[in-house]
Amino acid sequence: MSTGSVASGAGTAPKGCAHPPGCHTGELPVYASATVGARFWLLIEHSGPWASHLEDCSLPEDVHILIKRATRLGIRPQLIRRPGRRNPEETGIHVMIADSGSARPWIAEGVIAGPDDLNLDSVVAGVVPESCILVSEPVFLVCTHAKRNACCARIGLPLARSLAKTLPDTVWETSHVGGDRYAANLVCLPHGLYYGSMSQAAAIAAADAYRSGEVILDRFRGRAGIPEPLQAAEHFIRIHTGDLSVGGVAVESSRLDGAVTEAFLRGSGARFRVVVEPMTLTTPCGTACADTITTYRLVTLDRLTPVRYATSALI
Structure with missing residues (x-):
């Protein structure tokens, strides 16, 4: 199989770039750049405004407490709001909780009176809090954190509004999800699938695919919660096998030898050995968004033995 390269997130930007050709258009590689530290999610509805960082936002004290508790437990907090409108303040705090890393990812929501009504310890144990109920519809987050x-x-706002017209009640604007250079960013929950450099048409296609249990490799950043080299390995297996089902490819084991990562994966009824190594590409932006991106090159991909057991949805 021919070699390739995939992108990884490195650094963030406080301001926008000059948008030269190739920047934010999907021409640059985005693969293997999903946020690694996002297995559990806490989404909190708040109309804004949002400061650069959540701890600096003007939020009710109860919301700040929730954010601090979630961060301490390794749960990723996000502020969310409905695209194109600012709802009046309501009684209680509307929250959604998601577990992207379990064998069967789930998302639940509820309205709580205060922080003590949401058991975040149960979330990291893989249990839905009593104050929330499971929801069957996926949730789509578009970063609009100006x-x-x-x-x-600039790119995320019109995308969020367009996607919300197609999929009402499932789309939210959200605070920083990681990887500003890949704006506009789309996150599909509960599985934590990341897409970047999204056009409105690409976002609709990705959302439709996710609702059907599949991914689209074009502009697919990867799956949150796993190391970037393993996201790269999954990406190359999907290219090799053509398996686009959300849970069709999974990492069994891996090891790091210097800068080189060796991984063993299963997918399409077989096991594979994949070796990837990092490389650096210079971007056309040359500004705040990104001067360079760290990418991964495929070194080796070997088919091993058939898999004689059912594959699980996630590692």
Whole structure:
């Protein structure tokens, strides 16, 4: 199989870039750049405004407490709001909780009176809190965090509004999700699938695919919660096998030898050995969004033995 390269996130930008050709258009590689530290999610509805960082936002004290508790437990907090409108303040705090790393990822929501009504310890144990109920519909997050990066708002806002017209009640604007250089960013929950450099048409296609249990490799950044080299390995297996099902490819084991990562994966009824190594590409932006991106090159891909057991949805 021919070699290739995939992108990884490195660094963030407080402001937008000059948008030269190739920047934010999907021409640059985005693969293997999903946020590694996002297995559990806490989404909190708050109309804004949002400061550059959540701890600096003007939020009710109860919301700040929730954010601090979630961060301490390794749960990724996100502020969310409905695209194109600012709802009046309501009684209680509307929250959604998601577990992207379990064998069967789930998302639940509820309205709580205060922080003590949401058991975040149960979330990291893989249990739905009693104050929330499971929801069957996926949730789509579009980063529109202007104070973090102007590009996220410039590109993300119209995308969020367009996607919300197609999929009402499932789309939310959200605060920084990681990887400003890949704006506009789309996150599909509960599986934590990341897409970047999204056009409105690409976002609709990705959302439709996810609702059908599949991914689209074009502009697919990867699956949150796993190391970037393993996201790269999954990406190359999907290219090799053509398996686009959300849970069709999974990592069994891996080891790091210097800068080189060797991984063993299963997919399409077989086991594979994949070796990837990092490389650096210079971007056309040359500004705040990104001067370079760290990417991964495929070194080796070997088919091993058939898999004689059912594959699970996630590692």
